[in-house]
Amino acid sequence: MTAATTTNRDADTAAVRRAISSTPRPPRPGRLSNAVAFGWRGMLKVKHVPEQLLDVTVTPVMFVLMFTYLFGGAIAGSTSAYLDYILPGILVMSVLFTTVYSGVALNTDLTKGVVDRFRSLPVWRPAPLLGALLGDSVRYVIGGTVIIVLGLVLGYRPDGGAAGTVGALALVVVFSFGLSWVFSVLGLLLRSPNAVMNAGFMGIFPFTFLSNVFVDPTTLPGPLEEFVDVNPVSTLATASRSLMGGDPDVSAIVVSLVTAAVLAAVFLPLTTHLYRNR
Amino acid sequence: MTDRPLAIEATALAKSFGSTPAVQHVDLAVPPGTIYGVLGPNGAGKTTTIRVLATLLRPDSGSARVLGHDVVAEADQVRSLISLTGQLASVDEELTGHENLTLLGRLLGLRRSSGARADELLDAFGIADAAGKLVKHYSGGMRRRLDVAASLVVTPQVMFLDEPTTGLDPRSRNQVWDIVRALAAEGTTVLLCTQYLEEADQLARGIAVIDRGRVIAEGTPAQLKSSVGRSVLHVRLLDAGQRPAAAELLERAVGQVVLEADPAGLLVHGSEADRAAVAVAELAAAGIGLAHFSLDQPSLDEVFLTITGRSAGDEADDPSRALQEQPS
Known part of the structure; x- marks a missing residue:
């Protein structure tokens, strides 16, 4: 036990009575204000539990190093040429992996009594969910930034410059915002945080690896190439690669944004419904 | 309205x-x-x-x-x-x-x-x-x-x-x-x-x-x-060794006796005030010294027992449930 448990002053009944009688009920805040308050909660958690960030950044960092130096020469002729190809892809992968943790965090929340308090408050129903995602997107940005900085250290120089790089990161974060609702639904349906983690990665792994994140799909056998081509992760990787490469692929960008919007349109109401009726 | x-x-x-x-x-x-x-x-x-x-x-x-x-x-x-x-x-x-x-x-x-x-x-x-x-x-x-x-x-x-x-x-x-x-x-x-x-x-x-x-x-x-009705007579003896004799006397004079955890303590459910008074006097007359006696309203635990026919719970750490732990 830590020192905090030794601090045990008594409650002061007179002060309690004063505190109870001193506040009239303030006017009810708006929806956005509710969501922002929950977003603040999400960010406080990033601050208090920084090891969560470590979880989601270590794997992608390992992938960058391993793939670049192990396969780079074989796949693209040189490590620096492969870094140009793989870095935007790893950016996509690392942020998408982080979205699984949105569902895990939601499920963890549900095992605690604090959700009962939130649900008994007069706040906008989806606010806790939206707020959590606001906090999560901070995590996405940090995770993505780590990959980009690592790339720069290893000698990656994007032709798209700062604007293209920031654009790619923004696109990936927006896409993840849409995708994370899928994992929120899993988080509400499954029994334990571990089950959410397992199911989430079972879903996200094939989509990430059977894409153009690591290799050019033209070398793949026919049916696999077809899957890789329609895989939204490929489209997103293509879009971010084009942004960072300084030659934006407008159709890939638009398709990625539409995919994110469709995912959100389907899974956000489902999430809200499940959260309300638990 | x-x-x-x-x-x-x-x-x-x-x-x-x-x-x-x-x-x-x-x-x-x-x-x-x-x-x-x-x-x-x-x-x-x-x-x-x-x-x-x-x-x-x-x-x-x-x-x-x-x-x-x-x-x-x-x-x-x-x-x-x-x-x-x-x-x-x-x-x-x-x-x-x-x-x-x-x-x-x-x-x-x-x-x-x-x-x-x-x-x-x-x-x-x-x-x-x-x-x-x-x-x-x-x-x-x-x-x-x-x-x-x-x-x-x-x-x-x-x-x-x-x-x-x-x-x-x-x-x-x-x-x-x-x-x-x-x-x-x-x-x-x-x-x-x-x-x-x-x-x-x-x-x-x-x-x-x-x-x-x-x-x-x-x-x-x-x-x-009060819905349970009758009160409970609590008796504590000066000498725990006299408990069997006291129990026998109370059993005859009032009703079924419950032995408390305190080796000198006894209680009788369903005591009416006049019968309890007589029983206490008889104890004194028989030379059984009393440290304390009282006629109490039933506890809520007894209420629960009366309504449901069983004890309110199984936690042994609750002092208000001490009564149920006695063999009766």
Whole structure:
């Protein structure tokens, strides 16, 4: 036990009575204000539990190093040429992996009594969910930034410059915002945080690896190439690669944004419904 | 309506989970500004009842109103009148105490004053020293007080407290009791679920006894006790060695004797005052010295035993249940 448990002053009944009688009920805040308050909660958690960030950044960092130096020469002729190809892809992968943790965090929340308090408050129903995602997107940005900085250290120089790089990161974060609702639904349906983690990665792994994140799909056998081509992760990787490469692929960008919007349109109401009726 | 509506009104409330009925038939009528106890053993349906009243669960049938607002149709209005302190600690363990209260202040519209309000509450509840510590490092008593404070960031008109002192040491328990009394004194209606008979007796003006999802008795603590009718004669001897003789005499004069844990103690259920007086005189005449004797109203535990035919629970650590642990 830590020192905090030794601090045990008594409650002061007179002060309690004063505190109870001193506040009239303030006017009810708006929806956005509710969501922002929950977003603040999400960010406080990033601050208090920084090891969560470590979880989601270590794997992608390992992938960058391993793939670049192990396969780079074989796949693209040189490590620096492969870094140009793989870095935007790893950016996509690392942020998408982080979205699984949105569902895990939601499920963890549900095992605690604090959700009962939130649900008994007069706040906008989806606010806790939206707020959590606001906090999560901070995590996405940090995770993505780590990959980009690592790339720069290893000698990656994007032709798209700062604007293209920031654009790619923004696109990936927006896409993840849409995708994370899928994992929120899993988080509400499954029994334990571990089950959410397992199911989430079972879903996200094939989509990430059977894409153009690591290799050019033209070398793949026919049916696999077809899957890789329609895989939204490929489209997103293509879009971010084009942004960072300084030659934006407008159709890939638009398709990625539409995919994110469709995912959100389907899974956000489902999430809200499940959260309300638990 | 000219009358003030009841603070809490439940009519034939029922809720099942799958094929397991949690609440079968619960009626409640709680006037505003009082502490009302819902008393029952684990699994009796207390928590389910509270969760329906706090708009967390929809009832399968029956209805409930809080200050005149239906908990299903007007859930949102109900939420702006109530606070819930659940059985699991309903605070965020990964935030500090101050952050917990500030978050609730922001959610309820205190805006810039939410930090100051958090300070005020932490101070009043004696947790100011741990304001910046993560709640997961708090002791049980501090966590409970923070939990209650979190329900008072904006003073609710109706507060639901689900087993607020379970697992607390006596000192922390007394502090929570003082806080609950202070709340009621300021006009908040408190619905208190508890499995501790002593707690309901200490705090509540009205009590509903609930068992297997049904209200099986209802009234003031005094009414419940008098419904059991007869009193209990307690006797403590100067010499424990005389207990067998005393037991034999009391058995003959009054009725079935129960031997207490105290080797010099005996009690007799169902003693009428005149027969008890004669029995005590006979003890003295037989040379059996008395350290103490009293004729008491039955405890709530005895009430529960009388109504249900069994003990209220199986926890051995509750002093108010000491009677049930005696072989009889």
